[in-house]
Amino acid sequence: MPSRTTEYAPAGWVLSSLHMGGLVLLFWLSAPALVPPAIEAAAPHYAAEWPDGARLSADTIEGWHGSDARPTLAGRALLDLARPAHWLRNNRADAASSPATFVELQGGDSLPGNVVGFRAGGDAPYDQLPPHLLVEPRVAIDLPGMPPRATIRVAVEHLRRVVWKSRPGLHDQPGTLFYRGDRRQAFRAIRWSDTGVRLLTENGSLAVPIADIAEIHLPRSDSWETHLRRLAVLAPVGATNLVRLSTPDGLRLTTSLERLQTRAIGETADPDHAFQAVQPVWSLDTFFVKQSQIREWQFFPSNQLPLTWIDPVASTHRAALSSGWQHWRLDANVHGDRLAAAGEAFGWGFGVHASHELQFVLPAVAKSFRSRLALDKAAGEGGCARGQVFLSSAPHRPLFESDLLIGSKRVLNTGPLALPRSTSEPLRLVLVADAAAKDRPSSADPLDIRDVFDWLEPCLELQSAELQLTVDRRAASAIAALQDWSLDGDHGIDWRLVNLFDQRDHERPAFRLAILPLNGPLTLSRRLHVEAGRESLAVLIGRREKLATPSDVEVRVNGIRVDTVAVPIWTEIGPRRPLLVKLDGYAGRDLEIELEIRPTDVRSYVEWQGAALMPPPAAAAAQR
Numbered sequence: 322m323p324s325r326t327t328e329y330a331p332a333g334w335v336l337s338s339l340h341m342g343g344l345v346l347l348f349w350l351s352a353p354a355l356v357p358p359a360i361e362a363a364a365p366h367y368a369a370e371w372p373d374g375a376r377l378s379a380d381t382i383e384g385w386h387g388s389d390a391r392p393t394l395a396g397r398a399l400l401d402l403a404r405p406a407h408w409l410r411n412n413r414a415d416a417a418s419s420p421a422t423f424v425e426l427q428g429g430d431s432l433p434g435n436v437v438g439f440r441a442g443g444d445a446p447y448d449q450l451p452p453h454l455l456v457e458p459r460v461a462i463d464l465p466g467m468p469p470r471a472t473i474r475v476a477v478e479h480l481r482r483v484v485w486k487s488r489p490g491l492h493d494q495p496g497t498l499f500y501r502g503d504r505r506q507a508f509r510a511i512r513w514s515d516t517g518v519r520l521l522t523e524n525g526s527l528a529v530p531i532a533d534i535a536e537i538h539l540p541r542s543d544s545w546e547t548h549l550r551r552l553a554v555l556a557p558v559g560a561t562n563l564v565r566l567s568t569p570d571g572l573r574l575t576t577s578l579e580r581l582q583t584r585a586i587g588e589t590a591d592p593d594h595a596f597q598a599v600q601p602v603w604s605l606d607t608f609f610v611k612q613s614q615i616r617e618w619q620f621f622p623s624n625q626l627p628l629t630w631i632d633p634v635a636s637t638h639r640a641a642l643s644s645g646w647q648h649w650r651l652d653a654n655v656h657g658d659r660l661a662a663a664g665e666a667f668g669w670g671f672g673v674h675a676s677h678e679l680q681f682v683l684p685a686v687a688k689s690f691r692s693r694l695a696l697d698k699a700a701g702e703g704g705c706a707r708g709q710v711f712l713s714s715a716p717h718r719p720l721f722e723s724d725l726l727i728g729s730k731r732v733l734n735t736g737p738l739a740l741p742r743s744t745s746e747p748l749r750l751v752l753v754a755d756a757a758a759k760d761r762p763s764s765a766d767p768l769d770i771r772d773v774f775d776w777l778e779p780c781l782e783l784q785s786a787e788l789q790l791t792v793d794r795r796a797a798s799a800i801a802a803l804q805d806w807s808l809d810g811d812h813g814i815d816w817r818l819v820n821l822f823d824q825r826d827h828e829r830p831a832f833r834l835a836i837l838p839l840n841g842p843l844t845l846s847r848r849l850h851v852e853a854g855r856e857s858l859a860v861l862i863g864r865r866e867k868l869a870t871p872s873d874v875e876v877r878v879n880g881i882r883v884d885t886v887a888v889p890i891w892t893e894i895g896p897r898r899p900l901l902v903k904l905d906g907y908a909g910r911d912l913e914i915e916l917e918i919r920p921t922d923v924r925s926y927v928e929w930q931g932a933a934l935m936p937p938p939a940a941a942a943a944q945r
Contacts, residue, residue, distance in 0.1 A: 369394050369409040370668075382409075385612075386583050386595065400578065405562050405620035407778065408668035414616040415569035417659075423571060424456055424475055425482040426603045427547045428630045429651060432473065433459040433571045436483055436531070439513040440474070442801075447859040447899050449802040449931035451476045453605055454483075454513065460572045464596055464609045465586055470829065477513055479547070479603035486535040492648045496540040500533055511539065544631040545684045552792045553799040554602045554834065555580060556623040557818035559789050565619040566599065566610065574601045574608060577623075579820040580832045584609065598822070600832045607822075607831050619668050621780075624788055628681060628692070628779035629669045634749070635680040638673075639756075640769065646674035654697040660775050662695035662729045667777045672697065675706035675756040675772035680713075683748045686787040687740045690750060692779035694723060695732040699773040702728040705765035706756050706772045710735060713749035725757055727765050732777065740781075752776055789813065800834050802861075802931035809844040816843050819926055821865060835869070835926040836918070842875075844917045845929075853908040855934040859899040860916065862929050863891040869926040876902050877915040888918070888927055897930075903937070 365378035377395040385392035385399075392399045399406045420433035438455035455472040463469050482493075486501055498506045498520060506527065508520035517530040518537065555563060555577035565575040582598040592613040600607045621627060629651055638647035646655045654660055654672035661667065670692075671679060694708040710721040721735045740748070754774035761767070796812035797803050810816055819835045836843070849858075864872060872888040884902060891897050904912070918927055 364412045366411065366413055367394055367409060368412060369397075369399060369406045371397070371406050372404050378412075382592075386585050390583050400562055400620060402560065402562060403622060405622065407620065409618040409620075410666070410668075411613070411616055414614065417567070417569050417616060418571060419487070420459055420571040421484075421487050422459065423484050423487075424454070424480065425484070426475075426479045426601070427481045427542060427544070428551065428575060429573065430565075430575050430601055430603065431571055431573045432456060432475065432604075434473065435459070435485065437472065438515050439477075440515075445859075445861075446933035446935065447861045447931045449804075450474075450605060451478060451801045452513065453477060454480075460568065460570050461611065461614075462608050464584065467609070470606065473608075474605035476603050476605065480539050482539065483537045484535070485531065488535055491536065494538050497538045498529060498534060499536040499538075500529075501535045509540065511537070541632060545682070548626060548630060549791055549795050550799070551575070551602045552623060552788075553795045553818070555820075557792065557796055557799070557820075557834075558813060559623045559785065559792070561623060563621045563623060564599075565621075566597070566615050567617050568610065568614050569616050572608075572610070574599050574610070576601050577820075582822060583612070598830075605831060606829055617668065624783045624785040626684075626781045626783060627669055628690075628750075628776075628781060629671065631681050633679045634682055635678070637678040639676040639678075640674070646773075647677075649673045649677065649679060654699055654773055654775055656699055656773065658697075658699065660777060661698045662775060662777070663732045665732070667693070667775070670778055671752070671776040673754050673774050673776070675704075675754040675769060675774045676758070677754045677774070679752045679776075681750045681752075683740060683743075683750050683781070684783070685743065685747065686784045686791065687748075687781050688784050689737040689739050689782045690779070691735055691737045691782075692752075693732050693734050693777035694726075695775050695777060696726045696729045696771075697773040697775045698729045700729045700771045702730075703766045704728065704771035704773060705761050706754055706774050708733070708735075708774070708776070709753040709755055710738060711751040711753065712740070713751065714741070714743070716751070725760075725762070725765075727762070737782070752779070800836075800929060802929055803845075806845045806847045806932075809846070810840070815840050821868065821926065821928075823865075833928060835865075835928045837923075837926050838872075838918055838920045842917050842919045844915055846913065846915045847932075848911060848913055849934060850911050851904055851907045851909065851934060854936055856904045856906075856908055857935050857937045858902040858904060858914065858932060859935045860902065860932040861897060861899045862916075862927055863889045863897055864925070864927055866890050866892045868924075870920075870922050870924045872921060872925045872927055873919040874900070875917040875919065877917070878904070878907070879913050880915075891928070899932075904934075 366380040367382055368378040370376045377397055379395040383393045384390060399409060422435045424432045434456040436454050437457050441452050442450050453474040453476050456475050458473050496508055498508060508522050510521040512519040520527045561578045563577050564581055567573045576599045580600045584596045584598055586594045595612040596609045597612055598607050598609055636649055650672040652669050655674045659666055660670050696704045696706060705725060705727050707725050708723040709719045711719055720738050723733045756769045756772050793812040796818055797808055799818060816836055816838050819837050820832050821835050823833045824830045873885055874888055875885045876883050886900060
């Protein structure tokens with residue numbers, strides 16, 4: 322799995338030096354702990370951990386089949402809505418590897434593959450999609466017998482890093498393009514094209530073809546805002562679990578139970594014949610991942626936020642001899658190996674080398690913080706450090722301070738730490754791995770070389786009701802085609818988003834967001850200028866055959882009704898045709914267009930994919 326820092330410590334033996342008054346001392350450190358132990362053949366196939374600390378193992382997962390699956394391991398539910406398992410691990414999956422080319426997304430997802438093109442939107446003006454890259458996947462993504470897809474569509478707004486030729490030893494440098502040679506270019510903004518990128522730099526605009534690029538590190542965005550947009554799509558009403566899965570070849574996908582289905586090929590429950598249909602927020606397409614090839618699942622109630630999904634806003638390393646490990650690592654220890662201590666592996670976290678400080682801006686709805694902490698297995702019986710948690714409002718009074726840790730045999734727990742509400746600027750959470758230079762006991766290593774420190778499974782608990790209000794305010798922006806339209810009600814009260822699986826396009830099946838009016842009619846409105854020759858409004862709206870009950874749409878222009886039509890049925894096969902609204906006689910005028918959706922019952926889902934002014938002949942012939 323690609324990480325946010327790609328520096329690697331040498332394996333086997335490490336040569337270090339210490340300068341003391343002109344005398345250079347050289348010594349060798351054996352590092353056998355850097356090599357992960359082989360999985361014993363007798364180990365149970367699956368293992369899982371729950372929030373209460375229980376760990377269970379079994380050779381089979383029961384009940385993980387069908388759209389309403391309720392999987393259990395050793396008799397315990399994995400997907401309880403309030404307290405799901407922390408993680409589920411496949412002990413027989415191959416070890417993780419780092420792909421040579423990949424796309425990394427905000428929040429930590431990753432798609433091994435090669436970017437080969439760009440599209441600004443949909444195939445027709447009234448079929449609106451977000452701007453997206455075309456990525457040739459380097460992993461299996463299709464069901465057996467399914468037409469193979471040459472590309473996956475990745476929305477550019479979610480990009481974090483794009484790698485065509487990985488450069489070892491390169492850590493995160495937001496807003497930087499790295500050429501295939503030794504050059505690099507800082508930039509403020511980026512525009513994609515089918516053949517390359519155009520950068521806005523301090524010296525103006527610069528075009529760079531794809532063939533010249535090794536890596537692009539995108540400018541940083543607000544991690545909390547990114548998460549809210551993620552929730553608006555994956556968990557629009559909150560009553561679900563978020564799920565992150567990873568495979569040995571570097572694929573990492575975050576979705577929710579609303580966008581995850583298990584498909585069995587044939588009648589068997591064998592994991593080699595079961596596939597999980599998964600679609601993260603950044604992909605316009607669904608992945609079909611063989612269950613036996615999934616290395617790990619992580620589960621979170623929608624009101625919990627793994628701290629690893631939020632970027633640190635500051636990272637400070639204070640080193641004596643560990644300057645080579647000054648960068649933090651995501652979901653790995655500072656050497657790049659799996660997070661592990663006291664004989665156990667852990668699902669997520671940050672790896673640092675003490676002394677090291679990480680700072681995070683807390684969202685206003687943060688209620689509490691918890692984490693485990695330990696010296697990593699790479700420290701062996703050596704190393705010495707303590708963990709401290711501070712808030713920016715009290716920088717000299719720790720919210721938590723651990724005992725000194727010596728060796729990797731102990732894992733400590735902060736417990737839930739209550740977080741106060743800030744009345745002015747946002748609070749910062751500060752995680753300190755302290756090398757204890759002033760009170761290091763004589764029995765510990767005298768130097769910091771083995772102070773390999775892990776923050777294990779750190780997580781924020783969020784205020785559920787306030788979180789839902791912030792998600793509701795972003796619901797309309799979850800559908801690209803609603804960008805220029807206003808809805809006359811509030812999400813969660815007057816209407817709500819629903820995730821539905823769309824199999825109409827056999828080449829690109831996908832989960833799509835539908836709109837469900839909750840309290841009678843729902844009106845969409847927009848102001849348009851009608852140009853001469855473009856006097857038909859094509860509206861791509863429909864309902865799913867056998868799934869959604871009928872709805873009507875009343876069309877009003879400047880408050881006057883011009884037509885009422887039934888929402889078209891979209892069948893499993895055949896084109897999707899837009900509704901055509903004639904605007905004869907309105908050329909050159911600004912119009913207020915209102916579309917009032919009138920449901921018949923609680924299953925009157927409608928799918929809205931856009932609208933555009935068209936020349937009447939072209940609009941009449943338009944179809945998909």
